[in-house]
Amino acid sequence: MISVEEALQLVRAQIRDYGTEEVELLQSTGHILAQDIVADRAYPPFNRVTMDGIAINSKAFSAGRRSFKIEGVQAAGQPQQTLVDTDNCLEVMTGAMLPLGTDVVIPYEQCEIVDGVATVNIEEVSTLQNVHLEGTDSKQGDILVQSGHKITPAIVGLIAASGLSKILVKRLPKVAVCATGDELVEVDEQPLPHQIRQSNSYMLIAALHAEGIHAQRYHLRDDPQVMLEELTTITNYYDVVLLSGAVSKGKFDHLPNVLNRLKMEAIFHGIAQRPGKPFLFGKLPNEVLIFGFPGNPASTFVCYQLYFKAWLYQSLGISLPVMKAFLSRPFSFKPNLTLHALVTITYNEGKLIATPIETSTSGDMVNLALAQGILSLPADRNEFTTDEAFDLQVV
């Protein structure tokens, strides 16, 4: 068995580059930009009114004028108007262009309007108050988002503002998620007393969605010949196969043998950790990667979060956020294994505090569902105090 650190190194060493592809902007969240996003106009593109109210000329105000006849209304979406008489005002709406001849916006709350005349009840104004000046946020031609960034919803908004409905992104791997085991039935089936529903593949596919990956789901029965045939087809089409179950020592844990017959190079099988000890990782002659997660739900989940994501982020050239958190109470764990404790996370006096979730085994999917993070307690000791910070991955 290898250590967690060795396993992570071996996983990260299998970098893959799947090229680039064009995607619809609304399908791009979670992808990595493969082009710079350039401002096709300034931000904001014009002097933008930021309060509903009136626009005046500051010279009139300085000369002592406090009542302004309303010449008209400048709405958002209307071409720029001009204040004809600088002793007058125009009503202006948030998002409108600041009318020519005006340089101060006074909100309605500071005016009283009677019979088409706005009287202001303030004694001081400053030039360009309540105006978001053209080009303050960026100039035309500036790079707004650099290639290599992970696309967030706010970035989607900015790309839309830049006039692109399709963009170039790094192609994500094609992923198959395979549940194994004769005990598994479909979600909408009623299980017999000896059966369970196949929840791990749903958990994995949901986790992959957050990375922008839309995986396909398969169920492999505990029959080595059928498994071999199905995996032959699957591994000819997908870049990565995530399997759950059938990797430990049981009589029906056929996966290691079947993968061996597919000529998989086993990069490792077994990590000194809990959960997820029998994790099997390998690559096929056609470079397809195999993540054989142990079937217990917490094992599948933790191995996905720690190892698959480490590999994915490394391949995409982005960093997986590493945080540190303190235990909420002293903790002891006797086996010489790294314990990936499922935790809830709180914040106290500038520190992240991780509280281990009481859980029975790695088969406990009920308490797994409460986890907000994974706190990794190293294998080299058995007692863990509250004054040392440990690696935390938020899930």
Ligand SMILES: Nc1nc2c(c(=O)[nH]1)N[C@H]1C(S)=C(S)[C@@H](COP(=O)(O)OP(=O)(O)OC[C@H]3O[C@@H](n4cnc5c(N)ncnc54)[C@H](O)[C@@H]3O)O[C@H]1N2
């Ligand atoms: N003699 C030994 N037995 C076991 C060892 C060992 O080292 N020696 N390791 C234990 C550990 S640790 C784990 S973790 C499990 C992993 O076993 P497998 O990867 O072979 O998984 P299965 O036996 O197929 O299933 C384990 C458990 O998980 C349930 N399961 C499987 N797939 C799904 C799914 N898609 N959705 C929901 N639940 C699933 C399955 O029914 C079993 O209850 O092995 C220990 N044994």
Ligand code: MOO
């Ligand atoms: O890998 Mo197992 O997860 O310790 O139950």
